[in-house]
Amino acid sequence: MSETPPLHRRSRSLRAVAGDVLRRARPFLLDLVRKGRTQGFRAAASYLLSRVTELTENLVYEYRTVGGNPSLPEGWTVQTFHGEGDPDIDRLVRAGGGEEMHHFRRQAVAYVLSIDGEPVAHGWRYPWDPVARWLGPDAVYLGSAWVRPEWRGRGINGAFFAYVTGHMPAGTRVVMLVAVENRASQASLAKSPARCLGLLRVRMVLAMVWKIRLLPVPPGVLAGPRASRAREPGERGPGV
Numbered sequence: 359m360s361e362t363p364p365l366h367r368r369s370r371s372l373r374a375v376a377g378d379v380l381r382r383a384r385p386f387l388l389d390l391v392r393k394g395r396t397q398g399f400r401a402a403a404s405y406l407l408s409r410v411t412e413l414t415e416n417l418v419y420e421y422r423t424v425g426g427n428p429s430l431p432e433g434w435t436v437q438t439f440h441g442e443g444d445p446d447i448d449r450l451v452r453a454g455g456g457e458e459m460h461h462f463r464r465q466a467v468a469y470v471l472s473i474d475g476e477p478v479a480h481g482w483r484y485p486w487d488p489v490a491r492w493l494g495p496d497a498v499y500l501g502s503a504w505v506r507p508e509w510r511g512r513g514i515n516g517a518f519f520a521y522v523t524g525h526m527p528a529g530t531r532v533v534m535l536v537a538v539e540n541r542a543s544q545a546s547l548a549k550s551p552a553r554c555l556g557l558l559r560v561r562m563v564l565a566m567v568w569k570i571r572l573l574p575v576p577p578g579v580l581a582g583p584r585a586s587r588a589r590e591p592g593e594r595g596p597g598v
């Protein structure tokens with residue numbers, strides 16, 4: 359039978375926990391006090407609020423997949439990764455995903471696109487995401503697409519997107535969030551069949567979704583495809 363610890367021992371451990379919390383919060387509390395002294399109560403209050411809650415605004419795109427299992431241009435291959443332990447994981451790193459392994463903890467799947475064996479781009483698919491879930495319980499969230507800088511602007515992201523979504527069951531609802539200032543990503547999606555639903559404003563409180571609103575896109579925000587382009591999709595990039 360387990361014995362209940364004496365009260366003084368329990369309160370000592372509670373004190374230790376409180377001390378630990380205070381020690382961790384000390385730099386933040388010092389900053390808060392300094393801000394209040396130098397910039398006034400309002401500045402300190404908004405600083406406090408910014409640490410407890412977070413407001414993000416992103417364009418949200420949606421696409422219903424049509425299936426068809428499209429093929430890739432010759433020499434292009436796509437590989438999927440389900441965890442850091444994959445023997446080929448260095449290919450995800452070479453495709454720019456080295457800092458993003460934490461996505462695997464969300465059961466995300468990484469895709470790597472290689473051209474003639476060279477990893478040039480990667481992207482992630484999240485089976486569950488609180489924001490995507492709000493947009494529809496069946497939604498699949500694609501995000502963090504990244505193309506190596508020397509390969510950008512030649513349709514790689516568009517072709518990669520078409521391939522990945524074309525291999526999902528027809529009718530899958532895919533959603534993506536794009537930063538308002540990310541003109542390249544918007545231009546790439548403008549050439550895809552995905553459509554922009556609006557501006558998604560998300561209020562997070564203590565890292566949890568608190569409030570979500572879908573607003574109309576403010577005029578002049580959305581970047582369209584450019585009038586001319588240097589190369590066609592599938593054309594080779596520079597020698598690497």
Ligand SMILES: CC(C)(COP(=O)(O)OP(=O)(O)OC[C@H]1O[C@@H](n2cnc3c(N)ncnc32)[C@H](O)[C@@H]1OP(=O)(O)O)[C@@H](O)C(=O)NCCC(=O)NCCS
Nearest residue numbers: 504505510511512513514515516541542543545546583584
């Ligand atoms: C966004 C990104 C993935 C696009 O990849 P990509 O292979 O270059 O995409 P595409 O070639 O399919 O389309 C890019 C389009 O953006 C255009 N573009 C590039 N930079 C631009 C800019 N600053 N402003 C407007 N358009 C821009 C290109 O000209 C091209 O359009 P065009 O073919 O009509 O000329 C790539 O730029 C990237 O990796 N960016 C950094 C990471 C990122 O922002 N990821 C998106 C997260 S949602």
